Amino acid sequence: MNGRDALLAEVRQALGRQKGQAPPPPPPPRIVIPELSLPQRLALFRSRLEELGGKVLEVPTLAAARQAVAELLDGPAVASNSLVLAKAGIPSLPRVVSGLRDAAALREACRNAAYGITSADFALAETGTLVLMASAQEDRLVSLLPPVHIAVVPVSRLLSGLDELYNRKAKPAEETSAMILITGPSRSADIEMILVRGVHGPRLVQVIFVDEDVE
Amino acid sequence: MIISAERKQSIERAVADPKLQLAVYSATARLKQKRVEAVSPAELPDYQQLRECAHQLKKHALENLDYYLEQFEANVLAHGGKVIFAQTGKQVGEFIATLAKQRGVSLLVKSKSMTTEEIHLNEALEREKLEAVETDLGEYILQLAHERPFHIVAPAVHKTRHDVADILSQKLGVQREEVPEHQAMIARRTLREKFLAAGIGISGANFLVADSGAVVLVENEGNARLCVSAPPIHVAVAGIEKIIPRAQDLPVFLKLLARSGTGQRLTVYTSFLSGPRRAAEVDGPSEFYVVLMNNGRTKLLADSSKRESLFCIRCGACLNACPVYRKIGGHNYPWAYSGPIGAIITPQYQGLSQDPWLPYASSLCGACAEVCPVKIDIPRILLELRHEVTREERRQGKNGLERFAFRAYSWVMRKPKLYAAAGRAAALGARLPGMLSLGPARLWASQRETPKPAAASFRQLWRQRQAGRLP
Numbered sequence: 001m002n003g004r005d006a007l008l009a010e011v012r013q014a015l016g017r018q019k020g021q022a023p024p025p026p027p028p029p030r031i032v033i034p035e036l037s038l039p040q041r042l043a044l045f046r047s048r049l050e051e052l053g054g055k056v057l058e059v060p061t062l063a064a065a066r067q068a069v070a071e072l073l074d075g076p077a078v079a080s081n082s083l084v085l086a087k088a089g090i091p092s093l094p095r096v097v098s099g100l101r102d103a104a105a106l107r108e109a110c111r112n113a114a115y116g117i118t119s120a121d122f123a124l125a126e127t128g129t130l131v132l133m134a135s136a137q138e139d140r141l142v143s144l145l146p147p148v149h150i151a152v153v154p155v156s157r158l159l160s161g162l163d164e165l166y167n168r169k170a171k172p173a174e175e176t177s178a179m180i181l182i183t184g185p186s187r188s189a190d191i192e193m194i195l196v197r198g199v200h201g202p203r204l205v206q207v208i209f210v211d212e213d214v215e
Numbered sequence: 216m217i218i219s220a221e222r223k224q225s226i227e228r229a230v231a232d233p234k235l236q237l238a239v240y241s242a243t244a245r246l247k248q249k250r251v252e253a254v255s256p257a258e259l260p261d262y263q264q265l266r267e268c269a270h271q272l273k274k275h276a277l278e279n280l281d282y283y284l285e286q287f288e289a290n291v292l293a294h295g296g297k298v299i300f301a302q303t304g305k306q307v308g309e310f311i312a313t314l315a316k317q318r319g320v321s322l323l324v325k326s327k328s329m330t331t332e333e334i335h336l337n338e339a340l341e342r343e344k345l346e347a348v349e350t351d352l353g354e355y356i357l358q359l360a361h362e363r364p365f366h367i368v369a370p371a372v373h374k375t376r377h378d379v380a381d382i383l384s385q386k387l388g389v390q391r392e393e394v395p396e397h398q399a400m401i402a403r404r405t406l407r408e409k410f411l412a413a414g415i416g417i418s419g420a421n422f423l424v425a426d427s428g429a430v431v432l433v434e435n436e437g438n439a440r441l442c443v444s445a446p447p448i449h450v451a452v453a454g455i456e457k458i459i460p461r462a463q464d465l466p467v468f469l470k471l472l473a474r475s476g477t478g479q480r481l482t483v484y485t486s487f488l489s490g491p492r493r494a495a496e497v498d499g500p501s502e503f504y505v506v507l508m509n510n511g512r513t514k515l516l517a518d519s520s521k522r523e524s525l526f527c528i529r530c531g532a533c534l535n536a537c538p539v540y541r542k543i544g545g546h547n548y549p550w551a552y553s554g555p556i557g558a559i560i561t562p563q564y565q566g567l568s569q570d571p572w573l574p575y576a577s578s579l580c581g582a583c584a585e586v587c588p589v590k591i592d593i594p595r596i597l598l599e600l601r602h603e604v605t606r607e608e609r610r611q612g613k614n615g616l617e618r619f620a621f622r623a624y625s626w627v628m629r630k631p632k633l634y635a636a637a638g639r640a641a642a643l644g645a646r647l648p649g650m651l652s653l654g655p656a657r658l659w660a661s662q663r664e665t666p667k668p669a670a671a672s673f674r675q676l677w678r679q680r681q682a683g684r685l686p
């Protein structure tokens with residue numbers, strides 16, 4: 001008997017179960033989605049993220065989003081391959097590196113960038129959270145290595161909270177190897193419970209909601 | 216009940232150390248308060264339902280653990296990852312060391328994990344000439360200082376910024392820096408290079424999601440994200456009890472975990488990781504392993520009355536609530552897990568004979584059970600363990616005096632005349648100076664205010680009243 005079978009046999013013996021025995025049905029999932037209008041969701045998201053030291057802007061169009069990003073940048077930036085950013089024309093802004101599909105090149109660019117620009121698959125109002133699913137469009141490092149993370153997010157992707165997210169994405173693993181929830185800037189209170197931002201991830205998260213869809 | 220002289224001294228030292236007492240007391244007080252606000256009815260109206268639901272989900276998952284482990288394994292395989300079953304901590308170390316050698320890796324980065332603390336993974340890798348670097352700020356400081364975590368969620372809570380300044384300047388040869396923000400930036404710079412150079416990233420797992428084959432990690436700093444994103448190989452080490460059935464169960468647990476631990480609505484980062492980077496994805500590890508570890512868990516699983524000890528999601532709330540933990544501190548618990556949860560699981564994993572005093576390291580006030588987000592009945596389990604300790608002592612013929620005393624007491628209690636006489640004698644005795652400095656009474660009296668016996672006993676008052684001498 002190999003290690004796997006031995007361990008599973010031990011578990012079964014501890015529980016008095018037989019190999020292949022089906023379990024009774026689990027308790028039903030507890031998904032409770034609150035009713036929140038778009039203005040309510042926006043106000044809630046803003047207050048949650050600002051409480052954590054993040055910032056929120058609302059702009060009407062993709063062109064206005066491009067303008068807002070341009071005004072924020074005062075150093076080298078790297079942008080993800082997101083369709084939202086492409087449609088907004090953000091990759092063509094000066095000092096923005098984009099279109100990287102090679103992991104090593106991407107990592108090098110992120111290492112030297114002052115800003116990482118992404119979109120997000122969803123945002124969650126109740127917690128001020130961005131949801132990023134790794135894909136050809138969104139990598140893992142642009143939102144992590146540079147000291148400032150800017151996210152341009154169509155406002156139609158703003159959900160109420162965790163329950164609505166897992167209601168829409170009951171099986172995230174079918175689509176991605178990594179679904180990352182980002183709730184404010186990186187922080188630590190490990191030394192004397194004193195809050196420090198930007199310990200390993202970004203010290204600032206700037207969200208730009210845009211009232212224009214890309215699909 | 217036996218406590219070693221060394222342990223006793225070490226506890227006395229902790230209690231007499233004002234700096235330590237202040238650090239632990241103020242940090243736990245703050246975490247306690249933040250938890251109270253975060254689970255208040257205004258903030259989380261369905262808190263009690265969520266707790267009950269979390270309890271039922273854990274119960275179901277553990278009662279059918281073999282089924283969910285197999286389901287988890289099949290889903291990891293389907294996404295291109297591998298699952299390793301390890302019976303002992305030693306096997307976990309051997310697997311990682313062998314993998315590192317096969318891939319020519321000598322530097323590994325680690326995110327915070329109590330499971331790897333439990334099995335002393337860093338020491339095992341060190342013996343194999345591998346460098347495993349802790350990357351959580353608190354854990355990094357402790358690794359430099361060669362200490363173990365003091366608290367499940369705030370590992371370096373006993374260190375002041377001055378201690379940290381000493382450690383960083385001595386171990387890294389950097390200039391002395393007293394401001395926490397600057398200290399954190401020193402760690403950021405040093406560790407950034409390690410992340411980018413490491414060949415393997417090791418993480419624990421807060422949850423294993425059976426229907427997805429996913430490892431879920433929660434953290435605030437971003438070091439866990441870096442560990443699982445930058446190096447080409449990700450190895451997650453998890454106890455088999457971390458299984459939950461479905462991704463859709465996560466909202467329940469995520470709403471409870473951070474709120475109970477630090478009072479946050481959600482930790483800054485929650486990573487849901489299922490397998491290596493997919494074909495279309497730009498970055499991420501190309502190899503993904505999950506080590507499912509037993510290391511004594513099946514022993515707890517077999518005991519249906521104490522099985523719920525395995526429900527723990529390591530939020531740390533019971534530590535902050537515990538008057539004993541707050542006094543004696545984390546390092547006086549003998550194993551990686553401290554506080555009330557440590558007091559119930561350590562004896563179950565390691566046997567009661569090692570530290571029979573642990574189940575007594577509690578006032579049974581119930582504060583731990585009240586704050587536990589998965590509703591583990593810690594006081595009940597402590598009592599069961601105490602029962603086991605005394606049963607064992609009886610078997611070994613130990614503690615005869617205490618047993619004799621209780622037998623004598625129960626015999627006297629059943630004889631009214633004798634009881635009355637004994638009461639009078641005790642009242643008299645307590646008034647005699649020096650009586651309580653004798654024998655076993657001295658130990659008892661040294662930590663307590665001795666109650667003053669009433670002028671007249673209840674029985675005397677009753678008789679007087681019956682005789683009409685009292686209203």
Ligand code: SF4
Pocket residue numbers: 367475526527528529530531532533534556583586587588589590591
């Ligand atoms: S026993 Fe309960 S309160 Fe204590 S750490 Fe575990 S989950 Fe938290």
